[in-house]
Amino acid sequence: MRYTWMRGVFLGLVGIVAAQGEAVRRYRVRVWDAATQEALAGASVVALRLGGVGVLTDTLGIAELALPVTSDTLWLEVRYVGYGSVRVPITSRSPLFLEVKMQGEGVIQEEVVILARQETRTEVALLAALQQMPQIATGLSAQTIQRTPDRSAAAVLSRVTGVSLQDGRFLVVRGMSERYNPVLLNRLPAPATEPDSRGFDLEILPAGLIDQVRVYKTPAAYQSADFGGGIVEILTRRSTEKPTLHFQLRSAYLQGTTFRPGLANARFPSDWWGGGVAERALPIGFPQDLSGLSAAQVRQWAEALPNTFRVQRLPTVMPATQMALTYGTPLGKKLWLLTGGSYSRSFQTLTIERNRYEVRVLAPAANPKLFAYKDYQTTHYTRAFGFANLVWMPSRTHQLELNTFLARLVEDETILREGFSLYQRGADVPFRNYSLQYLARTLASIQVGGTHQLSEKNTLRWDVGGTATLRDEPDFRRVRTVKEPGDSVYRIITPPGPTTFDAARFYSALRQYGVTGQVSWLTEWKGIRLVAGLHGQALTRAFWARWFSYTIPSTASPAFVLEWTALPIEKAFSQEYLSVLRLREGTNPTDRYQAHQYEAAAFLSSERQWKRLSLALGLRYEYTEQVLTSATATGPLAVRTPFPLFMPFLQAGYTLSARERLRLAYSRSLNRPALREVAPFLYYNFALEIQQAGNPTLRPARLHHLDLRYELSPSLEQLVAVGAFYKRIENPIETYILRGADQPTVRFGNAPQADLLGLEVEARLRLARRLRGILNAAYIWSQVDMGLAVYGTSGATAPSQNRFRPLQGQSPYLVNFLLLYTSSDSRWEVATAGQLNGPRLWWVGDNFNPSVFEMPRPIWDMHCRRRLGQHTYLQVQVRDILNAPFVYRQDSDLNGRIQRREDVIFRYVRGSEWSVTVGWQW
Incomplete structure (x- = not known):
């Protein structure tokens, strides 16, 4: 009975919301280029008088919105990079299917994401998503990330409001250490990377793999209850309709390290790809406890260990x-x-x-x-x-x-x-x-x-x-x-x-x-x-x-x-x-x-x-x-x-x-x-x-x-x-x-x-x-x-x-x-x-x-x-x-x-x- 009052309050509020509900009409908006007659995928369709709530068009250039039935005139604003914005009035007599023709402004527009999904890589798409959700959140888009000096997810997230890095790898959100900030990859928890903490090493993920990073400053019922400073969600890149190939070769000079003397210890041929564990591990059959062995047996196993004490x-x-x-x-x-x-x-x-x-x-x-x-x-x-x-x-x-x-x-x-x-x-x-x-x-x-x-x-x-x-x-x-x-x-x-x-x-x-x-x-x-x-x-x-x-x-x-x-x-x-x-x-x-x-x-x-x-x-x-x-x-x-x-x-x-x-x-x-x-x-x-x-x-x-x-x-x-x-x-x-x-x-x-x-x-x-x-x-x-x-x-x-x-x-x-x-x-x-x-x-x-x-x-x-x-x-x-x-x-x-x-x-x-x-x- 301890939480009965919570259930009562919640159900009561839901009832009040339902009782005061307004009727809505669903509109479909098709956006296309007036000159080429091609559908514009990823165009923003925003209801101006409803708090800027909007959606993005899909592959066919179509967006769906649910708008309240009202005697007032509502306005939709349609925007697409490289085109002039268009405003469309919505009244009670407007048809449920609208077509919007957009005129280009002469700016060359790179092709954006396709599929029957919303565009996620642009800054407009990110801000539209953040404004639609009820939670308080912030983030960065791939469009912005690719123009920054950042090469890892850790560096990317350090640009977000209220976010800093601990040890260059772990997130501190709103002053709360990494233990309070779970990391999600595409809606599911990221694998653990640290034995001694709850932190996820964000240096692992390349910046080029990211479509969006979102930091939710307030939790929601459909997200994990383990929340303190924020929930970090990383949306990774998705497939595209056309074949793509991207190759990068990078070289870096680090002041104080590159072309300067350094140290190393024992090296093995497999170290170049990270496979040196087997050469350094305890030998197969090594006893579970040396304390019960004779001196001769201990010596035998000591000799089986490789001598890696080298600097x-x-x-x-x-x-x-x-x-x-x-x-x-x-x-x-x-x-x-x-x-x-x-x-x-x-x-x-x-x-x-x-x-x-x-x-x-x-x-x-x-x-x-x-x-x-x-x-x-x-x-x-x-x-x-x-x-x-x-x-x-x-x-x-x-x-x-x-x-x-x-x-x-x-x-x-x-x-x-x-x-x-x-x-x-x-x-x-x-x-x-x-x-x-x-x-x-x-x-x-x-x-x-x-x-x-x-x-x-x-x-x-x-x-x-x-x-x-x-x-x-x-x-x-x-x-x-x-x-x-x-x-x-x-x-x-x-x-x-x-x-x-x-x-x-x-x-x-x-x-x-x-x-x-x-x-x-x-x-x-x-x-x-x-x-x-x-x-x-x-x-x-x-x-x-x-x-x-x-x-x-x-x-x-x-x-x-x-x-x-x-x-x-x-x-x-x-x-x-x-x-x-x-x-x-x-x-x-x-x-x-x-x-x-x-x-x-x-x-x-x-x-x-x-x-x-x-x-x-x-x-x-x-x-x-x-x-x-x-x-x-x-x-x-x-x-x-x-x-x-x-x-x-x-x-x-x-x-x-x-x-x-x-x-x-x-x-x-x-x-x-x-x-x-x-x-x-x-x-x-x-x-x-x-x-x-x-x-x-x-x-x-x-x-x-x-x-x-x-x-x-x-x-x-x-x-x-x-x-x-x-x-x-x-x-x-x-x-x-x-x-x-x-x-x-x-x-x-x-x-x-x-x-x-x-x-x-x-x-x-x-x-x-x-x-x-x-x-x-x-x-x-x-x-x-x-x-x-x-x-x-x-x-x-x-x-x-x-x-x-x-x-x-x-x-x-x-x-x-x-x-x-x-x-x-x-x-x-x-x-x-x-x-x-x-x-x-x-x-x-x-x-x-x-x-x-x-x-x-x-x-x-x-x-x-x-x-x-x-x-x-x-x-x-x-x-x-x-x-x-x-x-x-x-x-x-x-x-x-x-x-x-x-x-x-x-x-x-x-x-x-x-x-x-x-x-x-x-």
């Missing part, structure tokens, strides 16, 4: 290269195919300053350092991506579509760390540490969907999809060496027992598979558009990790110890020394877990539009269950957590004039813990010198959203919007530091509550005949209330943190601009883009480990494209022209206001990237 100094790092090919063709009159792929090799060399401080005085630049390191890091990236889109239309009322992609992503990273660990040895004892990591990920997705128009008012839509994520981290090697006073060499530090950082080898594998299905029925009843449906998803994950260290037994002679510790690491772990060294396993019961997540939902949504007022009501019931099985030192661990929730949705719009509209929305949602976040597995992060652990007691966060937005549309391709929003978050999930002397442990936990208040401004304007501009800005205030008890040592409650602080990952302000110029003959395209974020809380600290903020960093990019002929083009792109440093500072005085004089935790410069691309299009 190579490269005299020069080559430029990055990328190739991409896309091919589309009709396979008949009712079947179309689009397929393609890309391959890239790139490199990044960084010099990173890393510090940690002992807090004695609450003041900047007044505390001694615990360590001071300088990392020399080179990462080799290999990415292979393939996709296919298949569309079958057996009739005008039925359409089936297949979307699939396969991606292989490899990062081969070598870190040479030099500096001082002052709390371990002192300022006169230098360290030289090594981290050699190979990480391979395979992502696969397949989606099948159908749309069936059963009658004039009834449409059935369904989608079924499967995803797979394979993540392998074979042979992550870590070695520490130290040069003691009076010694002439760096000596390998040998632990008394197995550790994850001294003479260590770490292996892990993750397998995650998911199945998603949803079906929705769209109908109209007394002028109300109804959507009802079901949604289901099942995820399963298996993870294991094993780690070992080489130790020197007490029986070894002092001469051997003296000789061996002074050896270079590539020789120290060769087979000639394994007769004395012992490989010891330190794997814990928590290093293995299995997890499952089951989700089921039912939803109902209704939309109704009057002359000026539109109203959308929705209700969604979603039940999710997470099941985790693992173990601790004391025995097996089983966690079962159900998350049932009823969620109401309300969206209202009011038309102030033919070009002005006001929107209001309220909704409720949740944010579930990720599977990794509830697993007790402990992971050592070499780069950050911390331990990372899950928390089986995590609770889901519950959110309330309130939005208000004003929109002005000077024309079909222009928009000015101002919006305000408020969010209340109960039990927000964040990371906390559990105090530790040398290596703090970062653990997931729930804060009691948080509040978020923001203001957004967006403008898409035609500044001149050939110049367009996109400008957006956001100001966001957030506050987390930790209550009277906060996390302290080992997770116990103690007054070790400030009660109030910003939300983790939130920036107080964000500014974006994008200027686009196209010459009159369309042979030149020039674009420039910039972005600036405010200081972002990156790491939640305590009184002994202050919080760390990512400092503001301006970004400026340029793009220039020149057509060299009918089929060939050349483009030059410059990314990050200003090359400002990445700086992370700690809040040394614990006042929550980060300043430039605060202590630096780490700092590095990534370098500007200059690239040249040659393309052929047929």
